[in-house]
Amino acid sequence: MEFSGTKRRKIVQHAAFTVIRAAVYINVCALIVFLAFIAVQGISAISWEFLTQAPRRSMTEGGIWPCIVGTVYLSIGSIAVAFPLGVGTAIYLNEYAGSGRWVRIVRMGIVNLAGVPSVVYGLFGLAFFVIWLKMGVSILAGSLTLGAFILPLVIGSSEEALRAVPQANREASLALGATRWQTIYRVVFPEALPGMITGLILGMSRAAGETAPIMFTAAVFFSREMPSSIFDEVMAMPYHIYVLATAGTEIEKTRPLQYGTALTLMALVLGMNLAAILIRNRLQKKRL
């Protein structure tokens, strides 16, 4: 009797683990199908001309060079906004602030900022930067909107980097007579910098892949000229995919362009993410 009970429990365990494995296989298969499809379809569309030329014949031929440039500008612009603010906030939270009421409010604010839907950032950017501050639809307005969007991510990873610096380093520096700021500037910051770079890369990658925040603030279907200042509007890869796939008059004819743009964008975004993960893993290994 006892024996059969044990056996039954083993069978239950076997069944449960089978179900769990199935869940994992479903995920892995979905991912492989997704990546393989985009890669296979995309590779045949990508050529040197595709990457380096402007669209032609009302975007049914030619390449995506202006979109690549626009995405790179927006990505750099947004991190230029978010990185200083994010690192500064992290330094405040981790090095200066205690655990008072104000700090709890600040943390609550950051958690909620991270949850604001991307399209709401788009609305905010439109009302505040584009209209109220009269920036117009521009690289500047788009970078500020995307900068606000990636701020919580940059704060999070910078704080993680600061937390990883051993408390003993700070205490040793303070004991030697250095001030709080000297300790942060000369001891804590250099140690935390590589970890912060992870956040910088992740932030840029996130900004490069987003569509909704730039739809009303920076991106246009088509622009004849390359942008010459931060007050110009731009083409961008995510928006380009969306427009070609949904709004074009010749959706079927531009399919190769859509695949090519999708693969280029994925390669850029996943490449940056991979770099960030590799840097972080190396840092973790060094510490152990």
Add this chain to the structure above:
Amino acid sequence: MGAKRRAKELLIHIFFLVVGASGIIVLTLILLFLIMEGLPVFDTVSVRAFLFGTMWYPTHYPPDFGILALIAGSASVVVLSSLLAIPLGIGSAIYLAEIAHPKVRAVIKPTIELIEGLPTVVIGFFGMIVVAPFLQETFGLTTGLNLFNASVMLAFMAVPTIASISEDAIYGVPAHMKEGSMALGATHWETIARVILPASLTGISTAVILGISRAIGETMVVLMVAGGAAIIPESIFDPVRPMPANIAAEMGNAPFRSDHYHALFAIGLVLFVFTFVFNMIAAHLAQKHKQVGAASL
């Protein structure tokens, strides 16, 4: 000299205090502008008619600004995608934390983080050109762009979030609890089901709520694959028009400061309130029972 040095330190402290407020300032500005641009719509339509009206015809004359069908669209994709994503996400988390060989875990864990960064426009694109025709043929539908398709794509997007935060929570359960259970003769599965999962429940709840919150706000996927019909769905294969999709689709055509423009900001405000509530619940859970890693927010 000492006084000068102290003054400099104080200035630097104040500088960081100000910079540190940037997050809360941005959040306040977002709320402020949503209210400023959204509330004027209630001069033309009552709050009740706005929230519970089933007709959304913003460009008709006279226009109808009832968003119940849009709320129903959002709610239906979120519920259906949660039904798909929660079991898959938690299952993957259990597998990674408890069952997988450490070497497998070392490969899959970063892969999951990598997927979290996939551009959502590409996920929507895939839903449009691969999943939609497949659904249309398999089930003989008039359109493959519908509630079910959007939910599947949202689930694909939410699984990594749920899995990676749940995995942190499960992995963070102290080893002695697991060892105690096994020593009492429980099988590995019994230990997982009766000891480890209850112990990590708050972390898992945080993961699920954050996953759902992301799904509510996700724009590109529902814009491209949900079908775009502002109706209250009756079947899982009906096209729907969730709130973010509606804002993204119409903002470009709404004349500046028109009733339509204000109505779209008011929808943004409704979305903001929804996600705010979900995030507060998640933050509250996470704080009540502090977990390690990402689950601690």
